[in-house]
Amino acid sequence: MNFDLNNLVRDNVKSLLPYSSARDEYKTDGEAMIFLDANENPFENGLNRYPDPRQMLLKSKISEIKQVPEKQILLGNGSDEVLDLIFRAFCEPGKDNIISLPPTYGMYKVLSGINNIENREVLLTSEFEPDVDAILEAVDANTKLLFLCSPNNPSGNSFDAETIKKLLRSFKGLVVIDEAYIDFSNVAGWSQSLDKYPNLIITQTFSKAFGMAGIRLGMLFASAEIIKILNRIKPPYNVNELTQQRAIKGLQDYSGIKQQVIDIKNERHALSKQLLQLKYVAKIFPSDANFLLIKVDDADHRYMELIGKGIVVRNRSKQPLCENCLRITVGTALENQNLLKAFKELES
16 A cells, blocks of 8 residues: 555654663663663662663563564553554644544543544444445545544444455555454454564554553554654653562463463453343443443443442443433453343333
């Protein structure tokens, strides 16, 4: 495809010289050294030194698991930071625009507002699929980014692969596929297609399948050229030492993570079957995520009833195409049993 990344980068970013930290200028090879270069407190407590600004050990672990080369990985303080970096690198405030597809993850709209970028919203179809023609009609010369959340939040479905291919081939800007829930999907993600589509960016997270929401760690996979641009503008120590250590430790038990994903998918299937037996549940949408979107008779009423029973779900009724819909995260087997018990006790 005819794609020139240089045409998308903001002019000020092209000429930007990134901050060079002490740990960038001297890269240790493991030999014991006396470090007097970064104005750190010299008294060792395990955290008195700055963290690796490039997170190389952590990236090597992620590269092994995700089968993405280290040079094509960027890490951030949660997925929200890496998403923000995309805006800051490629979108000129007050001039450029992006396209998002409601109902979808709300941070795309928030980040567009923070960065003074127009957010052109193109509704998904009634089947929660991207409307290719409507998306391409919304594009103009200043459209830089297209956000695809797949599996989608809040609907839970993975977008049709042929639809995504059409957009990757037709959209002249960068296509950002948010794969926060990809580990729960029954279809393959797009990380192995990076070399085929130079305009593809993928974001993933440690918050869902990896069970580490508390450490705030997001992943971005893209071409080495895109990664180089984003590295120019990222803060020098954006992923702290505790986060790096905890992530590395967690990945050492990757088999345990995969088993938890299997358990959640099994619970998702069982929960869906049992919820469908409730007379006030009108529909359960297909899900490739760790949650279910269900349509009920009166979402506001049912939400408050569950609150009264000590169970908190998410009322998504105000989202487009989600009238009277509740989003329910798949819990442990015991939590799901308690949920079903509470649902069955609700007044008719």
